[in-house]
Amino acid sequence: MALRLQERYGFRIFISSAAFAFKALFSWLSPQMWLTQVFMLPLFEMAFFVYLAKFVEPSTANIAYIAVGNAMQTASFSSIFAVANLTSEEKWQGTLIPLIATPANRFPLFLGRATFQILNGIATIAVGFIYATYIYGVDMSNANFLALSLVIVITSLAMTGFGLMLGSVGLFMRTAMIIANVFLFVGNLLCGVNFPITLLPFWLQPVSYVIPMTYGTSAARAAVLGSNILQLTPILMQEVVTGLASIVVGYLLFIGFEKLAVRRGTLEEY
Amino acid sequence: MTPCPLGVSKLPLPSPQEKAITVTDLRRVYSSSKGVFRKTRNIVEAVRGISFDVGYGELFGLVGPNGAGKTTTIKMLTTLLTPTSGTARVLGYDIVADIMEIRRHIGIIFGGERGLYYRVSGRENLRYFADLYGVPFSRREKRINDLLQMVGLSDRADERVEGYSRGMKQRLHIAKGLVNDPPLIFMDEPTMGLDPEAARETRTMIKGVVKEGKTILLTTHYMFEADELCERIGVISGGRIVALDTPSALKRFVKDITVIEVEAFDVAEGDLAVLRQQSEVTAVNANLEGERQIIRVQTPRGSEFIPIITKLLSRAKIVDVRVKEPTLEDAYLKLVT
Amino acid sequence: MLNFFSDPQWIIPNIIAPFVFTAVGLIFFRNASGSLALYAVLGGGMMGMWGNTLYGAGFALAFDRWNGTLEYVLGTPSRLVWIVAGRSASSAVLGLVNAIAILVVALVGFNAQLGIVDPFGFLLALVLTLASLSALGVLFCSSFLLTRSAQVMTNGLEMPIYVASGSMFPIALLPFWSHPLSLSLAPTWGIDAMRHAASAAYTGMGFGFWLDLGVVFASTIVYLAVGFWLFIVVERKARQDASLGEY
Numbered sequence A: 001m002a003l004r005l006q007e008r009y010g011f012r013i014f015i016s017s018a019a020f021a022f023k024a025l026f027s028w029l030s031p032q033m034w035l036t037q038v039f040m041l042p043l044f045e046m047a048f049f050v051y052l053a054k055f056v057e058p059s060t061a062n063i064a065y066i067a068v069g070n071a072m073q074t075a076s077f078s079s080i081f082a083v084a085n086l087t088s089e090e091k092w093q094g095t096l097i098p099l100i101a102t103p104a105n106r107f108p109l110f111l112g113r114a115t116f117q118i119l120n121g122i123a124t125i126a127v128g129f130i131y132a133t134y135i136y137g138v139d140m141s142n143a144n145f146l147a148l149s150l151v152i153v154i155t156s157l158a159m160t161g162f163g164l165m166l167g168s169v170g171l172f173m174r175t176a177m178i179i180a181n182v183f184l185f186v187g188n189l190l191c192g193v194n195f196p197i198t199l200l201p202f203w204l205q206p207v208s209y210v211i212p213m214t215y216g217t218s219a220a221r222a223a224v225l226g227s228n229i230l231q232l233t234p235i236l237m238q239e240v241v242t243g244l245a246s247i248v249v250g251y252l253l254f255i256g257f258e259k260l261a262v263r264r265g266t267l268e269e270y
Numbered sequence B: 001m002t003p004c005p006l007g008v009s010k011l012p013l014p015s016p017q018e019k020a021i022t023v024t025d026l027r028r029v030y031s032s033s034k035g036v037f038r039k040t041r042n043i044v045e046a047v048r049g050i051s052f053d054v055g056y057g058e059l060f061g062l063v064g065p066n067g068a069g070k071t072t073t074i075k076m077l078t079t080l081l082t083p084t085s086g087t088a089r090v091l092g093y094d095i096v097a098d099i100m101e102i103r104r105h106i107g108i109i110f111g112g113e114r115g116l117y118y119r120v121s122g123r124e125n126l127r128y129f130a131d132l133y134g135v136p137f138s139r140r141e142k143r144i145n146d147l148l149q150m151v152g153l154s155d156r157a158d159e160r161v162e163g164y165s166r167g168m169k170q171r172l173h174i175a176k177g178l179v180n181d182p183p184l185i186f187m188d189e190p191t192m193g194l195d196p197e198a199a200r201e202t203r204t205m206i207k208g209v210v211k212e213g214k215t216i217l218l219t220t221h222y223m224f225e226a227d228e229l230c231e232r233i234g235v236i237s238g239g240r241i242v243a244l245d246t247p248s249a250l251k252r253f254v255k256d257i258t259v260i261e262v263e264a265f266d267v268a269e270g271d272l273a274v275l276r277q278q279s280e281v282t283a284v285n286a287n288l289e290g291e292r293q294i295i296r297v298q299t300p301r302g303s304e305f306i307p308i309i310t311k312l313l314s315r316a317k318i319v320d321v322r323v324k325e326p327t328l329e330d331a332y333l334k335l336v337t
Numbered sequence C: 001m002l003n004f005f006s007d008p009q010w011i012i013p014n015i016i017a018p019f020v021f022t023a024v025g026l027i028f029f030r031n032a033s034g035s036l037a038l039y040a041v042l043g044g045g046m047m048g049m050w051g052n053t054l055y056g057a058g059f060a061l062a063f064d065r066w067n068g069t070l071e072y073v074l075g076t077p078s079r080l081v082w083i084v085a086g087r088s089a090s091s092a093v094l095g096l097v098n099a100i101a102i103l104v105v106a107l108v109g110f111n112a113q114l115g116i117v118d119p120f121g122f123l124l125a126l127v128l129t130l131a132s133l134s135a136l137g138v139l140f141c142s143s144f145l146l147t148r149s150a151q152v153m154t155n156g157l158e159m160p161i162y163v164a165s166g167s168m169f170p171i172a173l174l175p176f177w178s179h180p181l182s183l184s185l186a187p188t189w190g191i192d193a194m195r196h197a198a199s200a201a202y203t204g205m206g207f208g209f210w211l212d213l214g215v216v217f218a219s220t221i222v223y224l225a226v227g228f229w230l231f232i233v234v235e236r237k238a239r240q241d242a243s244l245g246e247y
Helices: A010-024 A031-056 A060-073 A076-084 A086-093 A096-101 A106-112 A115-134 A145-171 A176-190 A205-210 A212-225 A229-264 B070-077 B099-105 B122-133 B137-151 B166-177 B196-211 B223-229 B247-252 B269-277 B302-312 B328-336 C012-031 C034-067 C070-075 C080-109 C119-146 C150-164 C176-183 C186-198 C209-241
Strands: B019-034 B040-055 B059-063 B085-090 B106-109 B184-188 B215-220 B232-237 B240-245 B258-265 B283-289 B292-299 B317-324
Touching (some): A010 A106, A010 B122, A031 A115, A031 C012, A060 A115, A060 A212, A086 A145, A096 A229, A115 A145, A145 A176, A145 A212, A145 A229, A176 C012, A212 A229, B019 B070, B040 B070, B040 B232, B059 B070, B059 B223, B070 B215, B106 B166, B137 B166, B166 B196, B196 B223, B215 B223, B232 B247, B232 B328, B240 B247, B258 B302, B269 B302, B292 B302, B302 B317, C012 C080, C034 C080, C034 C150, C080 C119, C119 C186, C119 C209, C150 C176, C176 C186, C186 C209
Parallel strands (some): B059 B215, B106 B184, B184 B215
Antiparallel strands (some): B019 B085, B258 B317
């Protein structure tokens, strides 16, 4: 009755981590909180900037610019905040050590846990677009919905990758929450959500180019105006590249942290 | 609690000369630096060159006071800490070069309040770790049920861990440490913080696991526990192994010693110090039990030494004086102080 | 308040968000005339004040729930309501510091033009608005005491308040049916008053500076009265329900 352990089971780790994280690591997101996050937060955040736009420059084009940008930005709560907080959740519960003690392949472990938030991000953006169309009057008559859907999916994926990288950075810090909070809001400023990034001071602009959302907002607006997938390919490729780069950096930090902590003997501090 | 029907893992059966664990001159130094401009280095030698073996199927105990280096040693052997120098082989694998192989085939039970996902149930915790270890999917549920039954958590398995008592969490730790059916299990202070009832149950479980042919290395600072469970004991103190033998052999170390146990009130520290300085006193151990103090005096002199003791402690109120057989605890005290 | 400072990560969202929103606002207003930049800065300042108050009140109790100290706090001789009022007040001061910081950054970093016509009036409006925010915090706090999800509510309330109080734009832009709601919030009047004091040309809601302040003052009293009463009710009910120990 000996137990023969599986040899290659990376996919299983991925699925298992995805399902498990939903219950174990994200259940601080109670149903009420989740509903608030998906339906209420986008509504009011969009309202704030749309009304601000109406005050300053009430042209239809400007309103549409703001509404679409903010609809995309609504994903940041899931993909940035929730994902970056994964590591602080693990630290707080002391489960980093048992995880490291397992022989599990680190890559599917690293990625799998964020799966739910990718889906959550897509749902939130979709709700945001419903608001944009029916409440803030964005004209969707020319929109290429296939292209827009692709933009939404890619943005949610890429931003989740960015969130994972932030989470890995958070491994080395006392509180990852600070990073999570900063990037949750800073997207409003840096990602072409409310205005083109060319309006930012020159020393801030490079940061925008590292965040996938910057490309996502651009692509979303183009899709709403009617661009098809082929036309959007260049910008979507850029977004995919930044997303992948984030994942790679995040993963390297993750395994780097493990090696360093084991060598230094600092695992317990976390 | 029925013992879990575990089998030996798929590793080939070792020859009798092969050992489950071989440690050679293992050393671990921690260094930390304080201050930004004038850096002061603080160097702590937690483990100063220890060597020992553990055979297959053995229950080996690493005993020592707090800070002796037990936890550091066990962390190195479980690949959670890199040694500064020295080597060790666990199940034939090197602890630095073959980390993942070792992790697959060992069980780690560190216990404590943390280390479990508290928002999900015990069963779900076990399922996740079973997945992480690659326990075959078809066997997973049965394995988990068997483990839950063995540790006595079957009826509470589907409640969230945040509602578990300390003892229940410890039992879940044990189940989790066995989920991959490892031939070798490391336990760090398995009964620490448990009430006597839970501690006794834990020890029974440990004995059951060994009966199935597993090898166990456990650390503890309870001597009676080591005495009860272990076939061989390594006494570690100040980062070094000061004795390595079976419990009975270690007790023989103190066979010429008589232990005079004094039960008293209001014993002054100064008097104890004077007592310790007596040339015929090997060791003095004072413990507070409620309001009474129990003082164990080790001396080769035997019961004729009693009047001298009562004279030195005359300022205290002595309730009872007994002559006792030296225990492993006394041997340990002699070795460690 | 000390408890609060020992957990700085909770303050961060309330410092970051107002700063970011102010920066966005300033960029929005970059082409507008000088007095409009006022909107961005004042709005950001108000947001800083508000966020901290709400966090101070809501989270202070949440921490107590988590740490299990709520029962001890209730057991102290001084009434819970005064304790909470104290915390609300101190976090409003924190908010004030935040608001001033935003002002400074806006002036220095974004080179905003900000001239205040009536500094004394401005200060008066600021202080009264702060007081009303504290009072509002006390009011919210009592309901947080009963519900388990103080955090949910505080997360949910920030943005709606930013929108409804017209922190960065006139409430006239909002749908008409929301106006009663906006007008029931003291910060709406307070901000209007501050804008009056800052710019001579400002007409705003059309009620004038002193009426604004009057409403702020009156609302503060009302909030405190209701809050005080609610606390007595809640305290009694909570003791009966014994729901304080759980989280």
